[in-house]
Amino acid sequence: MASAQVNPTRMELTRLKKKRITAVRGHKLLKDKRDELMRRYLDLVRENMEVRKRVEAGILSANKNFVIAKAGMSEAELHTALMAPKQEINLVLDEENVMSVEIPKFDYKTRTADENDIYSYGFAFTSSDLDGAVKSLGDILPDMIRLAECEKACQLMAAEIEKTRRRVNALEHVIIPETEKNIKYITMKLDENERSTQIRLMKVKDMMLEEAHHYSET
Amino acid sequence: MYKIAVIGDYDSIYGFATLGLSICPVRNREETVDKLHQLAAGKYGIIYITERFAAEVTEVIEEYREQTFPAIIQIPGVSGNTGAGVGGVKKTVEQAVGSDILFSE
Numbered sequence: 001m002a003s004a005q006v007n008p009t010r011m012e013l014t015r016l017k018k019k020r021i022t023a024v025r026g027h028k029l030l031k032d033k034r035d036e037l038m039r040r041y042l043d044l045v046r047e048n049m050e051v052r053k054r055v056e057a058g059i060l061s062a063n064k065n066f067v068i069a070k071a072g073m074s075e076a077e078l079h080t081a082l083m084a085p086k087q088e089i090n091l092v093l094d095e096e097n098v099m100s101v102e103i104p105k106f107d108y109k110t111r112t113a114d115e116n117d118i119y120s121y122g123f124a125f126t127s128s129d130l131d132g133a134v135k136s137l138g139d140i141l142p143d144m145i146r147l148a149e150c151e152k153a154c155q156l157m158a159a160e161i162e163k164t165r166r167r168v169n170a171l172e173h174v175i176i177p178e179t180e181k182n183i184k185y186i187t188m189k190l191d192e193n194e195r196s197t198q199i200r201l202m203k204v205k206d207m208m209l210e211e212a213h214h215y216s217e218t
Numbered sequence: 219m220y221k222i223a224v225i226g227d228y229d230s231i232y233g234f235a236t237l238g239l240s241i242c243p244v245r246n247r248e249e250t251v252d253k254l255h256q257l258a259a260g261k262y263g264i265i266y267i268t269e270r271f272a273a274e275v276t277e278v279i280e281e282y283r284e285q286t287f288p289a290i291i292q293i294p295g296v297s298g299n300t301g302a303g304v305g306g307v308k309k310t311v312e313q314a315v316g317s318d319i320l321f322s323e
Contacts, residue, residue, distance in 0.1 A: 041314055049307050049321060056294050056303060063296045066233050079232075087238035091220040091263040095286060102286045106263060108222075110238060118236050137233045144293075145222075148264040152289035154307065158314035159284065 008189035058140035065133035072127035081121035226268030230295035268295035
């Protein structure tokens with residue numbers, strides 16, 4: 001494998017040892033990051049599901065109310081009543097950093113403080129069902145904002161968890177074992193070289209003694 | 219100041235106008251794609267889209283998935299709940315955990 005391309009030198013060995021230390025440290029950190037992200041994510045996704053079910057039920061019943069309201073008055077009247085909204089929502093965006101994932105925080109302000117300003121029409125010519133319908137929709141608005149916050153955060157965190165998990169696995173199962181294998185290969189190769197040098201020296205010494213004094217050590 | 223928009227067929231979304239949300243009635247896929255790009259480039263922090271239209275433009279929604287803003291959120295329309303919203307939540311669990319361990323029944 002990769003060991004065939006490794007230079008069995010001391011410099012390479014030092015480099016690989018440094019690389020292994022970095023990899024092990026990175027692996028530990030990323031694993032911690034993954035665990036913490038996962039913990040937060042599981043809390044958040046449970047809330048996400050809860051809020052979503054609430055919002056969907058809310059919208060469903062609001063839609064029903066609107067249908068009833070529509071039945072009670074003519075289409076033109078209904079459109080006129082809803083034509084010019086009084087209320088306006090201003091959204092304040094903020095970001096929160098959770099384990100290097102930027103998750104959104106939404107804060108909203110209505111243009112007027114009066115919560116009755118969602119009724120953009122005079123009450124004289126509209127049915128009371130419409131008031132109920134508008135109110136039911138107004139009631140789920142805070143939940144809808146919270147849903148947006150949760151769901152976006154969940155999406156971002158899920159992507160980050162997936163990325164981190166891949167990195168952890170790559171380090172754990174590829175980079176670290178490979179580096180260790182290479183370190184072992186170089187160490188053994190260097191030891192082998194040292195032994196062979198020593199043997200060569202001994203042999204040369206023998207030959208020189210033989211030549212000078214016709215003397216053998218054995 | 220940022221705003222909130224709602225995309226969908228007119229019957230599903232006209233009520234949101236009273237709350238002060240911007241409503242963007244659309245009729246077909248092309249309009250939805252145009253509107254989505256236009257809103258995402260503008261000052262909109264949250265875009266709600268009805269499940270029926272969201273199903274047609276999944277690849278556009280996917281483009282904005284990695285960005286913090288805007289948040290594109292699916293809501294059921296007047297024609298009923300298709301379960302796509304809940305499905306989306308389950309999908310993130312699958313992505314994060316590997317399999318859906320929380321909501322599988």
